[in-house]
Amino acid sequence: MKTIIFYSSTYNGNTLKIAESMAAVLSADLVSIESETSGIDLSKYDLIGLGSAIHFAEHNIQLQRFVSALPLQEKNVFIFSTRCRPFIGGYHKALKEILKRQRANLIDEFSCVGFDKTGPWVLINGYNKNRPNTNDLFKARLFAEKLQQKLPPSLTIKEAITEYKQGVAFRVKGENRIAGRKIVFLNTTSCIQCGKCIKVCPMNIFRKNDTIVPMNDEDCIQCQLCAKNCPTGSIYINESFANGMRIALREMFSTKLQNRYKS
Numbered sequence: 023m024k025t026i027i028f029y030s031s032t033y034n035g036n037t038l039k040i041a042e043s044m045a046a047v048l049s050a051d052l053v054s055i056e057s058e059t060s061g062i063d064l065s066k067y068d069l070i071g072l073g074s075a076i077h078f079a080e081h082n083i084q085l086q087r088f089v090s091a092l093p094l095q096e097k098n099v100f101i102f103s104t105r106c107r108p109f110i111g112g113y114h115k116a117l118k119e120i121l122k123r124q125r126a127n128l129i130d131e132f133s134c135v136g137f138d139k140t141g142p143w144v145l146i147n148g149y150n151k152n153r154p155n156t157n158d159l160f161k162a163r164l165f166a167e168k169l170q171q172k173l174p175p176s177l178t179i180k181e182a183i184t185e186y187k188q189g190v191a192f193r194v195k196g197e198n199r200i201a202g203r204k205i206v207f208l209n210t211t212s213c214i215q216c217g218k219c220i221k222v223c224p225m226n227i228f229r230k231n232d233t234i235v236p237m238n239d240e241d242c243i244q245c246q247l248c249a250k251n252c253p254t255g256s257i258y259i260n261e262s263f264a265n266g267m268r269i270a271l272r273e274m275f276s277t278k279l280q281n282r283y284k285s
Contacts, residue, residue: 024066024067024068024069025045025048025049025050025051025067025068025069025070025071026050026051026052026053026062026064026067026069026070026071027041027044027045027048027050027051027052027053027070027071027072027073028053028054028055028059028070028071028072028073028085028088028089029041029052029053029054029055029071029072029073029074029085030054030055030056030073030074030075030082030084030085030088031054031074031075032056032075032082033075034136034137036075036104036136036137036153036154037073037074037075037102037103037104037136039154039159040073040102040104040132040134040154040158040159040162041071041073041102043159043162043163043166044071044102044132044162044163044165044166046163047163047166047167047170048069048071048166048169048170050069050071051067055084055085055088056084059088064092064093064094064097067097068098068255069098069099069100069129069169070092070094070097070098070099070100070126071099071100071101071102072085072089072099072100072101072102072117073085073101073102073103074103075103075104075105075136076103076104076105076106076113076133079111079112079113080113080114080115080116080117081101081103081113081114081116081117085117086116086117086120089117089120089121089124090120090123090124092124094121094124094125094126095124095125095126096125096126096127097126097127098126098127098129099121099126099127099128099129100128100129100130100131100132100169101114101117101118101121101128101131101132102131102132102133102162102165103132103133104133104134104135104136104154105133105134105135105136106135106136106138106143106149106150107135108135110133113133114131114133118131129169129172130165130168130169130172132161132162132165134153134154134158134161134162135150135153135154135158136150136153136154137149137150137151137152137153138150170249170250170255181193181194181195181200183203188231188235189237190202190203190235190236190237191203192210197211198211198212199211201233201235201236202236202239202258203239204239204240204260205239205240205242205244205259205260205265206227206236206239206242206248206257206258206259206260207236207257207258207259207260208228208234208235208236208256208257208258209254209256209257210233210234210235210256212254212255212256213233213234213254213256214253214254215230215233215234216253217230217234218248218251218252218253219234219248219251219252219257220234222247222248222251223247223248224243224245224247225241225242225243226241227239227241227242227248228248240268242259242265243269244259244261244265244266244269246259246261
């Protein structure tokens with residue numbers, strides 16, 4: 023999954039700290055909107071991050087104008103901010119309205135408090151001192167990790183099944199050929215056959231014949247080890263409460279999962 027994060031951080035660097043934490047997890051390109059951005063081709067990116075401090079109850083107006091000019095139709099986007107007040111309220115509303123008009127796909131949003139020494143806070147030498155702190159940055163990294171689970175890399179599981187081969191369902195989306203039925207999906211086009219998914223999967227879901235494919239995905243326990251270790255972001259786990267309940271019930275009334283784990 024190729025990611026770019028656009029940010030504006032012009033006051034105390036609060037938003038930059040959050041952006042850097044997210045970029046480290048996502049291996050994202052990090053770009054200030056105050057720098058030269060005209061040569062950036064967004065078609066190369068699967069995910070776009072947009073963030074700034076909250077100014078007068080909404081995102082930085084420069085960021086809003088920047089986003090309004092971006093070609094974001096059908097693009098996957100997340101937004102983030104740093105703010106003074108303890109509650110986020112409707113601070114993201116203005117930027118979300120712009121994204122709606124741009125017909126972008128908003129995946130998720132994140133916000134945390136940041137140091138502010140403007141207005142009345144000058145009297146006490148600033149409010150939210152030393153924020154964002156290590157805990158805020160940790161939460162930003164967790165948010166970024168969850169983004170990877172929410173966004174199917176280079177595939178959409180809504181695509182119709184086009185063929186079955188050795189019991190594995192395949193879908194085609196553009197140039198991508200996707201193997202998987204309901205829970206585990208692998209983009210065989212971007213897969214480099216490194217075999218890391220085979221090594222790390224505790225339930226032995228993956229098999230390699232002429233290519234690596236997910237088999238018996240009903241045994242998947244949603245641990246995400248395969249997706250986290252895939253160097254090309256070619257694996258997506260359809261994580262859901264229903265799948266979690268299915269796993270719990272099978273553990274209670276059957277030894278099949280345990281036997282699969284031992285095999």
